[in-house]
Amino acid sequence: MDITVNILLTIATAATPLLIAAIGELVVERSGVLNLGVEGMMIMGAVAGFGAGYLTGSPWIGLLAAIAMGAVFSLLFAVMTLSLATNQVATGLSLTLLGLGLSGMMGTGFVGQPGEKLPNLYIPVLTEIPVVGKLLFGQDPIFYISIALTAAVMWFLFKTRTGLTLRSIGDSHTSAHALGIKVIRYRYLAVMFGGACAGLAGGHLSLVYTPQWVENMSAGRGWIALALVVFASWRPWRVLAGAYIFGAVWIGQLHAQAFGIPVPSQLLSSLPYLATIVVLVLISRNKRLTMMNTPASLGQPFVPDR
Amino acid sequence: MKRLLIALMTTAAAMSLAASAQAADKLKACWVYTGPIGDFGYSYQHDQGRLDVEKALGDKVETAYLENVSEGPDADRAFERLAREGCKIIFGTSFGFMDPEVKVAKKFPKVMFEHATGYKTGDNLGIYNARFYEGRYILGQIAAKESKAGVAGYIVSFPIPEVVMGINSFMLGAQSINPNFKAKIVWVNSWFDPGKEADAAKALFDQGADIIVQHTDSTAALQVAEERKLKGFGQSSDMIKFAPKAQLTSIVDDWGPYYISRVQAALDGTWKPDNVWLGIKDGAVKMSAYTNMPDDVKAMAQATEKKIVEGWNPFTGPVAKQDGTPWLKDGEVADDGALLGMNFYVKGVDDKLPQ
Incomplete structure (x- = not known):
């Protein structure tokens, strides 16, 4: 029983940063903007989170710094693509490259220093309940934030008027503009929300997952988050499912290896990606549904006519 | 284009x-x-x-x-x-x-x-x-002494001779203390992915290993050991700061002296292509302080280190391959060529080598 609980806990830790970053990017893409800079914003969040936590001794301040850094860094992307209408794909890619380089430079002094770790939740009695106690009441705080965030985004996008407006901008920015909606302002906020989420995901890496700073520590997780958004056909609950499927296969293959299952390890290592592709193919078989969910003006620059 | x-x-x-x-x-x-x-x-x-x-x-x-x-x-x-x-x-x-x-x-x-x-x-x-394998033999001996379960978790990157050699040397060291010692091996197919290394360490601990060895580059696995109050070994650098209660020792690479001598040779115009394999005795491989272990284990580790400095090779027969066929006869020492091209496991390794 213990091992099952431990495996589930490990899966949750592996899935949480993917989920948070993907949920943020989902909101960005629902507003019609494609930001490929998730990896860069994530790593900037990781270095800021570690740095602030290390310098102040408080991982909570680190967490806030990670969120703030993600949001501020995404502003760069917003100014370029929204105000100056640059190509979103190119700008997003350069944001990633810039983030990876800049974070390495900022983090030089933090290399080889043990950091602060966010403590796991502990509620007397509740956390001590066998099996479910640790799963429900004993995880790291960001895990709870990630679940709440998913629910909140789901509610916001599909149950509120502002959410509806945001989605309409993503589908047709010209129509939305004609209706008098402030397209650019909405998109600025969406991009910054996405940045804050990516920053938080980065903070999870350097404050919970592996409390340390090393260059490139995001190791491609931003790209996986981006893929998850498409995989989930822009639906929040599917992002949640996707992140956990990915996490489960990822952890599962490590356990399979430790257990000594005679399958080539290279194949096992590629399983999470294969599984994602297979599910993606299955989901996108229904063309109409996919079309309906895809933000129609995704990635197109918008210059309001005056 | x-x-x-x-x-x-x-x-x-x-x-x-x-x-x-x-x-x-x-x-x-x-x-x-x-x-x-x-x-x-x-x-x-x-x-x-x-x-x-x-x-x-x-x-x-x-x-x-x-x-x-x-x-x-x-x-x-x-x-x-x-x-x-x-x-x-x-x-x-x-x-x-x-x-x-x-x-x-x-x-x-x-x-x-x-x-x-x-x-x-x-x-x-x-x-x-x-010759990192020299250090890995010592790790194996310490692991066999310190592990209560008799099982180590071994996180590895890619199936290249360097890594295979390390696993074999580790196992030979462990078997010299406990012939039934086991190592569970997980390939993460990356030199550097802290998250994945941490996950692998957790998986190995969950499956009963109580000591962690790594041939990947980050401190993540050792931090997991620290958190779970178990033991492990550092890699490349002294990682004691990350795991003050978990790190037993670390194989530290010191390339400085070699680089200085080669660049000096280039300056003097005496540089020639060389083929050197430096070990503990040359100071290129160093063992960081033996910590978190009883004095007798520490003494054993130091004795082995001394033996290696004096010229003893961990790959000294009798050694059998994984399938039981003999590889080194009693007293026979593996030559460097065989080590550098190593693509098989020694007896007792519980894994299939990825090809």
Whole structure:
């Protein structure tokens, strides 16, 4: 029983940063903007989170710094693509490259220093309940934030008027503009929300997952988050499912290896990606549904006519 | 595309001309790393060696490096760029740079090349390596003494001879103490992914291992051991700060003395392609302080270390291969060629070697 609980806990830790970053990017893409800079914003969040936590001794301040850094860094992307209408794909890619380089430079002094770790939740009695106690009441705080965030985004996008407006901008920015909606302002906020989420995901890496700073520590997780958004056909609950499927296969293959299952390890290592592709193919078989969910003006620059 | 490439190459060439004209009086020594210098592991240690060169040879040299160079075709360009930029001696520090370096070395016969952990040489390409396996034998002995379950978790990167050699040496060391010792092996197919390394460590602990060994570069696995109040070994750097209660010892790479001697040789004009394999006795492989273990285990580790310094090789027979067929006869010592091309497990390893 213990091992099952431990495996589930490990899966949750592996899935949480993917989920948070993907949920943020989902909101960005629902507003019609494609930001490929998730990896860069994530790593900037990781270095800021570690740095602030290390310098102040408080991982909570680190967490806030990670969120703030993600949001501020995404502003760069917003100014370029929204105000100056640059190509979103190119700008997003350069944001990633810039983030990876800049974070390495900022983090030089933090290399080889043990950091602060966010403590796991502990509620007397509740956390001590066998099996479910640790799963429900004993995880790291960001895990709870990630679940709440998913629910909140789901509610916001599909149950509120502002959410509806945001989605309409993503589908047709010209129509939305004609209706008098402030397209650019909405998109600025969406991009910054996405940045804050990516920053938080980065903070999870350097404050919970592996409390340390090393260059490139995001190791491609931003790209996986981006893929998850498409995989989930822009639906929040599917992002949640996707992140956990990915996490489960990822952890599962490590356990399979430790257990000594005679399958080539290279194949096992590629399983999470294969599984994602297979599910993606299955989901996108229904063309109409996919079309309906895809933000129609995704990635197109918008210059309001005056 | 082609035109763009040509344009880029001519600009690069023009820029390198300018650079080499400026630095004509200094020798330019360059390094290529596969990881970031901030990994606090393998690439970090190589970069410490580069800094040692700067410190020791002062204004006679100028150094440069490229980090995060992926092993494969991308490496060709990295070496070529450095050669064009006026580097006189170039160190490629990862196994996967072998073929790119061989190729680029042929193109630039006047540049001195050195490649770490490989086995191909050339007229202007020397190789150097460190006998990490010596340290791994000691880790095996300590693990067998310290593990209550008799099972170690072993996190590994890629199935190259260097890594296989390490696993075998570790197992031989462990078996010398406890013949029934087991190691659970997990391949993460990456040199550097802290998250994945941590996950692998958790998986191994969950499956009953109580000591962790790694042949990957980050401190993540050791931090998991610290959190679970179990033990483990550091890698490349002394990682005691990350796991003050968990780290038993760490195999520390010290490339400084070697780099200084080679760059000095290049300055003197006495450089020749070399083939060296440095071990504990040369100071290239160091064991960090033996901590978190009882005195008798510490004494045993020190005794083995001394034995190795005096010339004993962990790969001394009798050793059988995994399937039970004999490999080394009683008292027979494996030659370096056999070690450098090692592609099989010794008896007692509980894993199938990925091909």
